[in-house]
Amino acid sequence: MRILNVGPLWRGSNAGGLFRAFSRAGAFIEVVDEFYHVSLRTSNRTIKTMERFLRPMQVREFNTTIRKSIDTFQPGVLLVYKGVFVLPETLRYAQEKGCRTVLFYPDVSTTAHGPHIPASIPVYDTIFTTKTFGIRDMQEQYKVKNAMFIPHGFDPDIHRPFIAIGPEERAIFSCDASFIGTWSPKKEQWLTHLVHKVPGIKLKVWGDQWHRVTDPALRACVQGKPIVGDLYALAIQCSTINLGILSEKIAGSSSGDLITSRTFHIPGASGFMLHERNEESVLYYREEEEAAFFDGPEEMAAQVQRYLADGAARESIRIAGHKRAMAEHSLDARAAFIIDHLSKH
Structure with missing residues (x-):
């Protein structure tokens, strides 16, 4: 062809x-x-x-x-x-x-x-x-x-595990939780809830338009720029928890996102994924085996606390999610x- x-x-x-x-x-x-x-x-x-x-x-x-x-x-x-x-x-x-x-x-x-x-x-x-x-x-x-x-x-040329990550990269990208994506009102609201519900959490937010954030606690988490390519994959691997918050409905669409490219980028790059739950997102990964899920900001915060405290469960899910992505979602x-x-x- x-x-x-x-x-x-x-x-x-x-x-x-x-x-x-x-x-x-x-x-x-x-x-x-x-x-x-x-x-x-x-x-x-x-x-x-x-x-x-x-x-x-x-x-x-x-x-x-x-x-x-x-x-x-x-x-x-x-x-x-x-x-x-x-x-x-x-x-x-x-x-x-x-x-x-x-x-x-x-x-x-x-x-x-x-x-x-x-x-x-x-x-x-x-x-x-x-x-x-x-x-x-x-x-x-x-x-x-x-x-x-x-x-x-996911793109196997980009969203891939890095064998060695140096201290300089970890100093820039390591965090308890991250969100990588473009600002929207819903995402700002949910992440603001997270930083207040989990005091002291080391959250990093990467992407476009986050200068719009008004809450001081969340504004301190905003990194001020988008990241793409290898740095994007590196940030996924350096994040203990990668948040999959979906975009809301906009003009010209009958629904907000149910899945997005990050639904596959995160496990493809061997990151632990905590993803917004809906009837479609749970079809691609077994819940609590290959990915973790949440409904709304309250459960998101609770799940973040749960998986920050349970490294063994988090690691098991991360490995299984990466295997699923490699087998089916490239x-x-x-x-x-x-x-x-x-x-x-």
């Missing part, structure tokens, strides 16, 4: 991990790196203002590159990861060239990331969504009948599933 992949390639990106998994599965691949064409990472306000004027030109150049890559590489499949800047006319061009268009959609809402995703979704031949409720949402919003569920996975398994499905349908 010859697959032209479109998405960001920065080290630690879920898109890049999936693309490499296709290659390991034996597919011929080419990649158009979204971030090479569309600038998104600056925090400078002046540059951000300039980028808004440049963005339409960047998007046109990005889509021109995709069309040129189709002509040169002649793929059987064009697989787009999320597709914030992929235009409907580019998808139609691919289809005219005999290329099957596939969307891998990893987020809860299809309407919260600009105008191109809603315009393009009805054009794709096949859609994979990492949200079970995403199938219903796309049917109701776009009348699509070609969406199917696939969970996230991006290699997800890539194999996608290739098999596309080969048969």
